[in-house]
Amino acid sequence: MVExxxxxxxxxxxKVLDCTIxxxxxxxxxxxxxxxxxxxxxxxxxxxxxxxEVGYKNSPRLHPREQFGPWRFCDEDLLNRIFADHDxxxxxxxxxxxxxxxxxxxxxxxxxRNESKLDMVRVAFYAHQVSEAVEMIEHCHGLGYETSAxxxxxxxxxxxxxxxxxQAIKPTPAQVMVIVDSFGHLYREQVDRLYKKxxxxxxxxxxxxxxxxxxxxxxxxxxTIEAIILGANRVDATMGGLGRGAGNCHMELLLGFLRNxxxxxxxxxxLLQHHIEPLKTTVEWGPLVPYNITxxxxxxxxxxxxxxxxxxxxxxxxxxDQVAADx
Amino acid sequence: MVExxxxxxxxxxxKVLDCTIxxxxxxxxxxxxxxxxxxxxxxxxxxxxxxxEVGYKNSPRLHPREQFGPWRFCDEDLLNRIFADHDxxxxxxxxxxxxxxxxxxxxxxxxxRNESKLDMVRVAFYAHQVSEAVEMIEHCHGLGYETSAxxxxxxxxxxxxxxxxxQAIKPTPAQVMVIVDSFGHLYREQVDRLYKKxxxxxxxxxxxxxxxxxxxxxxxxxxTIEAIILGANRVDATMGGLGRGAGNCHMELLLGFLRNxxxxxxxxxxLLQHHIEPLKTTVEWGPLVPYNITxxxxxxxxxxxxxxxxxxxxxxxxxxDQVAADx
Numbered sequence: 219m220v221e222x223x224x225x226x227x228x229x230x231x232x233k234v235l236d237c238t239i240x241x242x243x244x245x246x247x248x249x250x251x252x253x254x255x256x257x258x259x260x261x262x263x264x265x266x267x268x269x270x271e272v273g274y275k276n277s278p279r280l281h282p283r284e285q286f287g288p289w290r291f292c293d294e295d296l297l298n299r300i301f302a303d304h305d306x307x308x309x310x311x312x313x314x315x316x317x318x319x320x321x322x323x324x325x326x327x328x329x330x331r332n333e334s335k336l337d338m339v340r341v342a343f344y345a346h347q348v349s350e351a352v353e354m355i356e357h358c359h360g361l362g363y364e365t366s367a368x369x370x371x372x373x374x375x376x377x378x379x380x381x382x383x384x385q386a387i388k389p390t391p392a393q394v395m396v397i398v399d400s401f402g403h404l405y406r407e408q409v410d411r412l413y414k415k416x417x418x419x420x421x422x423x424x425x426x427x428x429x430x431x432x433x434x435x436x437x438x439x440x441x442t443i444e445a446i447i448l449g450a451n452r453v454d455a456t457m458g459g460l461g462r463g464a465g466n467c468h469m470e471l472l473l474g475f476l477r478n479x480x481x482x483x484x485x486x487x488x489l490l491q492h493h494i495e496p497l498k499t500t501v502e503w504g505p506l507v508p509y510n511i512t513x514x515x516x517x518x519x520x521x522x523x524x525x526x527x528x529x530x531x532x533x534x535x536x537x538x539d540q541v542a543a544d545x
Numbered sequence: 546m547v548e549x550x551x552x553x554x555x556x557x558x559x560k561v562l563d564c565t566i567x568x569x570x571x572x573x574x575x576x577x578x579x580x581x582x583x584x585x586x587x588x589x590x591x592x593x594x595x596x597x598e599v600g601y602k603n604s605p606r607l608h609p610r611e612q613f614g615p616w617r618f619c620d621e622d623l624l625n626r627i628f629a630d631h632d633x634x635x636x637x638x639x640x641x642x643x644x645x646x647x648x649x650x651x652x653x654x655x656x657x658r659n660e661s662k663l664d665m666v667r668v669a670f671y672a673h674q675v676s677e678a679v680e681m682i683e684h685c686h687g688l689g690y691e692t693s694a695x696x697x698x699x700x701x702x703x704x705x706x707x708x709x710x711x712q713a714i715k716p717t718p719a720q721v722m723v724i725v726d727s728f729g730h731l732y733r734e735q736v737d738r739l740y741k742k743x744x745x746x747x748x749x750x751x752x753x754x755x756x757x758x759x760x761x762x763x764x765x766x767x768x769t770i771e772a773i774i775l776g777a778n779r780v781d782a783t784m785g786g787l788g789r790g791a792g793n794c795h796m797e798l799l800l801g802f803l804r805n806x807x808x809x810x811x812x813x814x815x816l817l818q819h820h821i822e823p824l825k826t827t828v829e830w831g832p833l834v835p836y837n838i839t840x841x842x843x844x845x846x847x848x849x850x851x852x853x854x855x856x857x858x859x860x861x862x863x864x865x866d867q868v869a870a871d872x
Contacts, residue, residue: 225732405552405802406733406770433763435798440767443733470834471762474841475732483841484865490834491861507797507817514801514810534818538811 224447228477232446233268235454236469237430239289240271240316242460245501248273248287252300255289257493258457259301263309264485265473269338271314271454272297277323291327297335304335310480314338316368317354319347324354331362338364341392344371345379348386359391366394366428366452372412373403373516380412384419394428394452395420397445402434402464402513409441413448428452431467433459434513436505438467443475457486458494463519464509502526507534515545551774555804559773562596562781563589563796564757566616567643569787572828575600575614579627582616584820585784586628590636591812592800596665598641598781599624604650618654624662631662637807641665643695644681646674651681658689665691668719671698672706675713686718693721693755693779699739700730700843707739711746721755721779722747724772729761729791729840736768740775755779758794760786761840763832765794770802784813785821790846791836829853834861842872 238258239250255272262270273289281290288296292315306312313336317324320343328339339358343351348369355365367387372380387395397412404412409429416427429445429452431438442453455472459465470490473481505513508522511534525537565585566577582599589597600616608617615623619642633639640663644651647670655666666685670678675696682692694714699707714722724739731739736756743754756772756779758765769780782799786792797817800808832840835849838861852864 221738225734406767407552407774411548435801436760436763436766436795439763440733440770443767447734468763468837470837471841474762474837484862484869487834487838487861487865491859495859495861507814510795510797510801511814514798532818532822534814535811538814542811 226477229451230478232451232453232476232478234469234472234476234481235269235271235314235452236262236267236456237271237316237454237466238456238460238469240273241456241462241466242503243273243287243289244462245460245503246287247285248289250287250289254493254497256300257489259311261457261485261489263311265469265482266478266480267311267469269312269314271316271340273315274322275315275317275324275327275339276321277327279323280321292336294329294334301335306337312337312364314340316340316342317358319343319350319354322354324357328358328361328363336363338366340366340368340396342368342370342398345369345375345383348383352386352390355387355390355392365390365392366396367392368396368398368428368430370398371400371518372398373401373408380415381419384416388419388423388425392425394426396428396430396452396454397450398430399432399441401516401518402432402438402509403516404431404441405437406441406444409444410448413445413450417449426451428454430454432461432464432513433466433505434464434509434519438465439471439475442467442472458490460494460497460503463503463523464505464513465503508537511538511541515541517541517545553804556778557805559778559780559803559805560595561796561799561803561808562598562641562779563594563783564598564643564781564793565783565787565796567598567600568783568789568793569830570600570614570616571789572787572830573614574612575616577614577616581820581824583627584816586638588784588812588816590638592796592809593805593807594638594796596639596641598643598667600642601649602642602644602651602654602666603648604654606650607648619663621656621661628662633664639664639691641667643667643669644685646670646677646681649681651684655685655688655690663690665693667693667695667723669695669697669725672696672702672710675710679713679717682714682717682719692717692719693723694719695723695725695755695757697725698727698845699725700728700735707742708746711743715746715750719752721753723755723757723779723781724777725757726759726768728843728845729759729765729836730843731758731768732764733768733771736771737775740772740777744776753778755781757781759788759791759840759846760793760832761791761836761846765792766798766802769794769799785817787821787824787830790830790850791832791840792830835864838865838868842868844868844872
């Protein structure tokens with residue numbers, strides 16, 4: 219067998235999506251300054267990132283505007299103001315939003331693509347919401363958007379549920395089906411198994427497989443690499459791993475791994491230094507022990523986040539005992 | 546093909562080595578309190594860890610005692626005092642030390658096994674030191690010890706050098722040949738390639754393959770898992786990932802992954818809370834951006850450690866530019 223060294227070459231069709239503001243906003247109810255959002259945007263352009271997901275299109279009915287920041291809604295006038303000079307053809311960076319099944323007024327909130335700065339809508343849903351997700355994908359596709367199907371919390375449902383979702387998404391116009399490890403629980407052999415399941419289900423449709431990993435047990439980057447090795451061409455990352463709980467796959471690690479010369483690491487390093495590290499004085503994220511524990515136990519990080527917000531936040535043993543007793 | 550779920554079973558022959566004090570001591574010249582060392586020991590016993598590497602047998606000629614702490618030398622009287630009640634037969638925990646080629650007075654420093662608390666000597670060496678390493682292994686084996694061959698900085702040498710080392714180690718009595726990713730540079734396909742090379746070279750000798758990973762690009766745990774999947778039966782970790790620069794594979798993640806019921810996570814969580822987290826006020830470790838950069842560039846973390854000790858420690862772009870200019 220001829221030995222190859224795949225780690226020094228690249229696949230041009232591999233696209234990187236930055237979801238710093240969208241996923242990171244779950245820490246602080248999307249109360250980011252406009253300066254920070256624009257700095258992330260500028261870094262994405264300079265680094266050659268393919269997509270930036272700037273937030274949610276969530277319903278203001280369900281998410282009061284006095285409690286949630288503007289990136290929870292991504293109103294078109296906000297996008298027009300912050301990204302006034304946006305030009306995906308020139309920069310190569312497309313803008314995306316996420317719309318949640320059950321949490322969005324998607325029939326009203328999403329305008330035709332040719333009236334928006336946005337190029338893509340990613341539809342996030344739990345397995346039981348797949349019927350609404352299909353409608354959302356078809357609706358957004360009809361408005362001209364690229365679309366993506368993001369089945370959340372995949373480690374928490376049965377194989378038969380995953381299979382049913384995949385069969386429901388298969389005939390839709392979604393270009394991407396994303397493996398979403400919401401609890402940061404997957405190990406590499408489990409990634410392999412899910413990737414093969416997703417890829418087999420989507421075979422012949424032209425759909426790409428995506429990977430969205432969380433870092434509870436420090437495997438977000440590793441699992442993203444694994445999905446890439448297997449053939450995933452859409453991968454998510456955030457600057458400095460910023461994201462709820464343990465955070466996400468780090469953009470600076472991912473771009474350091476990818477060998478496409480269009481990617482440039484230095485603008486990301488600059489963003490980390492000037493904008494992301496300073497956030498650590500006000501928000502916390504990363505693979506801390508309580509997140510390790512929920513990740514290992516395949517639990518939503520909610521309990522760990524609450525614990526870290528309490529006065530007992532460093533009493534790891536107490537948290538371990540609480541969680542172990544519940545499992 | 547029958548589908549299996551290997552992540553819910555285990556191999557009883559898989560042994561875990563804690564090298565918290567040995568590798569972590571490279572941060573602080575092995576100036577740990579006796580209380581801390583004993584706490585790590587007690588946690589290893591309680592958690593079912595197989596080996597604890599308590600430090601180096603390095604030469605006091607080359608390492609002045611006024612500059613280096615006692616765990617750099619592991620004098621027998623120290624071991625006899627701190628581990629007075631040590632009983633590997635009762636607890637299942639064996640004690641190990643590391644001896645470096647070129648830095649040890651191994652002919653004088655190492656006493657017969659039946660006069661020592663130690664059960665194992667791990668011989669660390671660079672490729673060009675393999676001849677001394679072979680002598681050291683034979684010497685220590687002659688004294689009754691289990692031995693291990695730890696070829697350091699494997700990402701920095703040619704294939705032909707690795708092959709030559711493996712052929713030199715093959716006929717020795719070393720029970721273990723360890724893959725040592727000193728610079729924290731390896732990705733999973735590279736781990737695969739090295740593992741196969743090591744395993745093929747040692748086939749038929751009964752030697753086990755070990756994995757010692759560093760966390761510069763957050764892949765220490767992932768690469769350790771990868772080696773385990775491939776068949777490695779000796780793996781290293783440290784409590785909280787404590788170790789020079791970016792640190793090591795985290796023991797709490799590793800034991801959370803392993804399914805052998807003899808391993809218990811709770812004592813490790815307690816150690817982290819009471820002894821390891823408090824160290825963060827005086828020493829720094831973990832996959833910080835400067836270590837990401839040296840790891841990606843396959844460099845010794847030395848430059849990053851110096852940078853983090855300087856007044857410019859948060860000027861990541863400056864560090865990136867310095868390092869990129871040198872590569």
